[in-house]
Amino acid sequence: MLTHDEKKFAIADTNARLVALIDLTKFNDQQAMGLLQLYVTLGVAALGAAFAGQAGVPIFGISGSVAAASFAVVILLGALQCHRAMIPGAVPFPGRDVEFWLTVRDNAGWSFEAALDAYLDEAKELRRSFREAHQVGAQRLTLARRAAYVAPFVGLIAGLLTASWSVVG
Numbered sequence: 001m002l003t004h005d006e007k008k009f010a011i012a013d014t015n016a017r018l019v020a021l022i023d024l025t026k027f028n029d030q031q032a033m034g035l036l037q038l039y040v041t042l043g044v045a046a047l048g049a050a051f052a053g054q055a056g057v058p059i060f061g062i063s064g065s066v067a068a069a070s071f072a073v074v075i076l077l078g079a080l081q082c083h084r085a086m087i088p089g090a091v092p093f094p095g096r097d098v099e100f101w102l103t104v105r106d107n108a109g110w111s112f113e114a115a116l117d118a119y120l121d122e123a124k125e126l127r128r129s130f131r132e133a134h135q136v137g138a139q140r141l142t143l144a145r146r147a148a149y150v151a152p153f154v155g156l157i158a159g160l161l162t163a164s165w166s167v168v169g
Contacts, residue, residue: 007116014123015094021127022094025087025134032085032141039079039147046072046155067159074154078147085140087133092126 002010050069053060060068096119104115 011119018094018127028138028141029086032082035144036079036082039075043072043076063159063163066162067155070158071151071155074147074151078144081140081144085137087137092130
């Protein structure tokens with residue numbers, strides 16, 4: 001059983017950990033937003049190049065169009081993952097709402113010790129669900145980053161295959 005001072009320390013430690021998790025989530029969200037902007041720009045430009053090749057622009061042949069379109073598809077899938085990586089919804093803020101403390105104050109059956117216990121119990125569940133949401137977002141951001149590594153190779157391979165088929169045919 002924790003003493004009164006130990007419970008106060010536990011709450012302060014719990015809140016400090018939550019603030020660190022929120023900061024990490026904000027950092028990941030900012031990264032996802034930056035990558036989303038870059039990926040959409042690259043994807044739209046690559047699709048424009050693919051359509052230009054199909055419209056008869058002499059710089060691009062069919063293989064250039066296929067390469068650009070393949071690159072665009074992969075990079076736009078990465079953009080989708082960036083969008084999915086940004087965590088929407090409820091972020092558990094450190095501390096308790098005023099209603100919690102008013103309930104403790106106004107309820108004769110509640111002691112400060114019971115309030116500290118309830119605080120820690122509720123904090124555990126809030127942090128668990130937020131940590132899970134953060135981990136899902138981080139995994140999606142990892143997939144988005146991988147799209148940047150894979151997209152050029154997919155475009156290159158698709159362009160080379162198309163060029164070799166057009167030479168053979």
